Amino acid sequence: MGHEDGVPRRTLLGTVALAFATAVAPGLGRRARAEAQAKVSKAVAKYQDHPNGEQRCAICINFEPPNRCRFVAGDISSKGWCQLFAARENAQ
Ligand code: SF4
Known part of the structure; x- marks a missing residue:
């Protein structure tokens, strides 16, 4: 068969x-x-492990606590930042 x-x-x-x-x-x-x-690599997203002024992962809509991102591969910091940053509506 x-x-x-x-x-x-x-x-x-x-x-x-x-x-x-x-x-x-x-x-x-x-x-x-x-x-x-x-997801894209940190290099492609131009990720950095420190904020860009007021902008940081902790207030980005793509942040997945405690240390992941919807779009950037690998572990990230809540204090990091990348070019895909998009502030949450209630971001402070
Ligand atoms: S898109 Fe960028 S700024 Fe936003 S959570 Fe992901 S790595 Fe951080």
């Missing part, structure tokens, strides 16, 4: 997934690629 049509289908899906990852995340290393499908 062979289901030989399963192999080409998996191969095609793998090829499509790889092409998608390559198109979405050019210039990123293999290690970061899985996470980077939804």
Whole structure:
């Protein structure tokens, strides 16, 4: 009982997934690629571990406490900042 049509289908899906990852995340290393499908690197976002004036991660709508960001890969600081900063409506 062979289901030989399963192999080409998996191969095609793998090829499509790889092409998608390559198109979405050019210039990123293999290690970061899985996470980077939804996020950009700190370097791309120009992340810094200190505030930019009044602007900081703690008052950004993309901040995910205690130390993550919706768009930037890896751990970040609540006192950090990047070019994707967007203040919360009630930011102080
Ligand atoms: S300032 Fe940048 S790194 Fe910080 S939470 Fe906002 S988008 Fe993320």
